[in-house]
Amino acid sequence: MKRYSVVIGMAIFFVLISTIGCTKKPEHKETVKPQKSSKTVMEKKEEKLQGPVFSMRKIVRGDDVFDRINGHSYKENKEVPLEDLRYLTISHYGFDGEIHVGEMIVNKDVARKVLAIFEKLYEAHYPIERMQLVDDFDADDTKSMEANNTSAFNYRKIAKSNQLSNHSYGRAIDINPLYNPYVYSYGGKLYVEPEKGQKYADRSKDFPYKIERDDVCFRVFSEFGFTWGGDFSNRKDYQHFEIRKP
Structure with missing residues (x-):
């Protein structure tokens, strides 16, 4: 009986050993951290929006727009209170022929006119390469122009x-x-700003995206009471449309 007990005991021992050896070790999978999106605010808006958009809203201290512009394009001053500004969201056609969503800040007095202008330019498929707040370029007018950025508000001289x-x-x-x-x-001395635009200073030449008298851009802005900088007598600001205080 003792011999049988020993044999049975050894058999149980080997079974246990083989079972332990066959047990799979838990796998340690590498945790992959989700990458932050490199898309801009406006690119994310483009994904969500269906159809063209032309909207405006107030800028409130502490909101996302105020945080972007404060101390950059917007500085505390007596001439232009924050309450006078409106943030616009604008659909436009890009140089790639696709529809994009741009953004712009203008005075509340002209906000509705500006939306109407860009709605007409959109209907005409007028190409605008990009439309971002100048703050995306450190509120630096030269950087914004060099990037061919269409913009409006920037507290500067x-x-x-x-x-x-x-x-x-x-x-x-x-x-x-x-x-x-x-x-x-x-x-x-003659200056051209931006310097990278010197080859476009000669308006007798033909090239794409040139604003001229009586083209669709000129006509639409003029329709809403804006003056074109290309008509200035002492300087020529071909990119510029403005409407002065009444």
């Missing part, structure tokens, strides 16, 4: 002067500025 630009009041808009540069003389 006119180049080579101490006078506030109409952009400071949200009453001026620059359209495709790289192809429609600002040309002026100062101290006997």
Whole structure:
């Protein structure tokens, strides 16, 4: 009996050993952290929106737009209170022929006119390469122009002067500025801004995206009471449309 007990005991022992050896070890899968989206605010809006959009809203201290512009394109001042500004969302056709959603800040007095203007330009399939807040370019007008960014509000002075630009009041808009540069003389020297737009300063040449008198862009802005910078007598601001205070 003892011999049988020993044999049975050894058999049980080997069964246990083989069972333990066959038990699978838990797998340690590598945790992959979700990557942050590199898409811009406006690209995310494009994904959500169905059809063209032309909307406006107030800018409130502490909201997402205020946080983007505060201390950059917007600075505390006596001339332009925050309450006078409106944030616009605008559908437009890009240089790629696709529909994009842009953004712009203008004065509340002209906000509805601006929306109507861009709705007409949208219907005409007028191409605008990009339309972002100038704050995406550090509120630097030169950087914004070099990127061919269509924009409006930016609290700043006119180049080579101490006078506030109409952009400071949200009453001026620059359209495709790289192809429609600002040309002026100062101290006997001719300036072209942005410098990268020098080859587009000669308006006798034909090239795409050029704003001209009586083209659709000029006609639509004029219809709503805006003046074109290409008609200025002492300088030529081909990208620029403005409407002064009544």
